[in-house]
Amino acid sequence: LAKTTQPISMDSYEGQEVNITCSHNNIATNDYITWYQQFPSQGPRFIIQGYKTKVTNEVASLFIPADRKSSTLSLPRVSLSDTAVYYCLVGRLMNTGFQKLVFGTGTRLLVSP
């Protein structure tokens, strides 16, 4: 399983765009990149997943450069409710059997008024 490195914490203000970068130098050819959000005393929640280039959904965008050794989660116009811990995970989606997810330290995002 590819090891990931993220900043421990980030601060932002309401309405700003937040970009959280994750390094995964040992990513394998078949690995996908997935981001999760976790609020205190809750289970993680799936945000976005991608393999290469750019993926966008209703809550975030994921930018993956050509070498795939890093990825950036972009949260547009954050609000106070985006204060949470964000985890970047790298792993394989297998048709049979499921790869266990191993969480890194995550990035604690604090959004202030």
Add this chain to the structure above:
Amino acid sequence: GAVVSQHPSWVICKSGTSVKIECRSLDFQATTMFWYRQFPKQSLMLMATSNEGSKATYEQGVEKDKFLINHASLTLSTLTVTSAHPEDSSFYICSARDGTRNYGYTFGSGTRLTVV
């Protein structure tokens, strides 16, 4: 879609007693579920992989006789913390993935266990 229900959300028990935590996949079948433990201000630590109809696979350092896992059906996995001690107090989270849908794993809401 892909909802995982975890029960109870919190529990307080006395040292030496056992506590059972349930994890259910509500709208899909989960042949594999995962159990995590999370201490305050720390990341999730994978404890074990629960496999329907077979023995669970435990991560290194996790005592299988203390954390009993049963995955008797395609929608239910249980984690029993036996002879609980205060150091077992933690936040326990389960997860599963719906293999028919192309998105990530779904996590339960977690169970806060306090052993007194």
